[in-house]
Amino acid sequence: MTPRPPAAPEGRPTRGTTGTNRLRRVDRWIAHLAEFRRAPDPLVVDLGYGANGVTTLELEARLRRVRGDVDVHGLEIDPERVARASEQLEATRRGATVFSPDARVSFARGGFEVPLPDGRRPAVIRAFNVLRQYEERDVPGAWERMTARLAPGGVLVEGTCDEIGRLCSWIDVDAGGAPVRFTISLRLAELERPGVVAERLPKALIHRNVPGERIHDLLVALDREWERAAALAPFGPTQRWMAAVAALRASGVPVLGGRSRWRLGELTVPWDVVRPG
Template sequence: MSTLDAKTRGRTAPGRLRALDAWLCRFERELLTRVDGAWARAVFVDVGFGEHPWTTLESAEAFRALQPELTVIGVELEEARALAAQAHAGPRTHFRQGGFELPLSEDEPVRLVRAMNLLRQGPVERVSEVHRALGRFLLPSGLLVEGSSDPEGSVLTAHLLRRTSADPEAPPAREALLFHTDFRNGFAPLLFRDWLPRDLRRRVRPGEAMHHFFQEWTDAWRQSREAGHTSPADAFRESVTRLGARVGGVSNEPWLLDSGYLVWRPEGGVSP
C-alpha cells in the first residue's frame, strides 16, 4: 500500500455506474474503440471495484459492445477481494491487487481509468497526487474519471481529466465535470453538492467558482419551476437550458438533457 491509498468499505451494487458507462459509450466512443498503434493494446482500468466486481463486469460488457477485443483490468486494494474476483476473470478480463499506483506493466498502456467512490474521505490535499498517479499510464488524450455517486447510482458527479501532455509525470488536465441523476430522489441542483468530487465539496461557498455555478443553477431551477416546469425531469431539462445562457461551458446537447446529464466545461478547466 502506498501513502496515497486508504482502505474503503468496498460496498457497491449492481447498476451503480451504468449511467456513467452509458455516457462514456456515447461521448467517448472514439476513445473506447481506437486501435491504431499503441491503442491496439490500450486497456480500461477500474480502480477499487470493492467486495464484488459488479461494476467492472458491467463496464466490460458495455464497452465491448463497441470494442469486442478490449482488455479490462479491475484493481482492488484488499487482497481477499482481488482473489475472490478471480472467479470472474477471463481471457480479456483480469483482476489484480493494487491501489492508486496502478499494478500495470509498461506494455499495458491505458485508454481509460475509472476511480469512483474512493476519495470521499481523507485529506483533500492528496487528490491532485492521486490524479497524477492514476494518469501516469494514460496514452495522450486518454481519460481519467474520478468522482462519487450515491449507493444506488441515482446521483453521480465526476471529474473528467484528460492526458494532454506527452510527459507521463504531468497531471491530467481538469477538462470537465459530469453530473447525472435518474430523478429517483426528485431534483434540485443542490442534490449534487454532497456527491461532488472530494476536492470540490468545500468549494461551494461564496467567492468560489463552484458556489457561483450552483447559485446560477439554483436560480435557473427556481425560474423553471415558476414557469410551470415542475416535474423533476422537466425542471432539470429547462434549468440546464437556462443555466447555459448564464454560465459558459454548459452543454445543451438534447440527449444529455433528456437523460439527466449535465456536462460543464468551463474555459480553462474546472478550478481545484
C-alpha cells in the same frame, strides 16, 4: 539472488460499498467518450472496484456494445477482494452469472501505481469513490500518479456517487494530469433540486461548495433555473431539467454537449467553470 518482493500497492482500501448498477451513469459516460471510442488499444482500468467485482463486469458489458475489443482490468488493494472478484469471474466463465462467459475482464492487486502486464497503458482509468477518504491536498498527487500510467490521449474519470447511483459527479483528467471537464449526472425522477449533488461532489470540490467558490455559484445558478422551470413539471422532470440546462447555457455558462446528453440528467462544463479559487 533472492528476488525482491513486489512493492505494496499505493493508496488505501476503499470502504467497499459495491452495489449492482451503482456506476451505470459513469459507465454510460465512458462509453461515449472519444478517448475510449478512438483508442488504438481500448484498455480500461477499474481502480478500486470495492467489495466484489460486479461493477467491473457491468462496465465491460456496457463498453463492449461500443468496442467489442475492450479489455477491462479491475484493481484493488485488498487481496481478499481480488480473490472474491476472481471467483466471480470464474463463475462467469462457467455461465453461472448474468454476464457473458467470454467477458474480457481480469482482476489483480494494485493501487494508484496502476500495475499492468506487458507494459500496456489504459485508454481510460475509472476511479470512483476512491478519493473520498483522502484530504483535498492529496488529490493532485493521486491524479498525477494515475494519469502517468495513461496511454497518450487517455483520460482518468475520477468521481463519486451515492449508494444506489442516483447522484453522481466526476472530473475528467487528461493524460497530463490536468482536469478538463466536470459532470454531474442525476436521476431526475423525484429530484427535489439539482443542488443535492453537493453531498456527492468529488474530493477536489466537495469542500469548495461555499460562497465565493465557482462550484457553489454553478449549483446555485442551476437550482435557480430549476425553480424557474417549475411550470414544466407537469410534462415530466426530463423536460424541466432540459429547460433548466438550456437556460443556464443561455445565461452564459459554457454548458457542453447537447440535448441527447442533457436528457440523461447530465450537465457537463469545462473545468474552469468550477475550478477552485
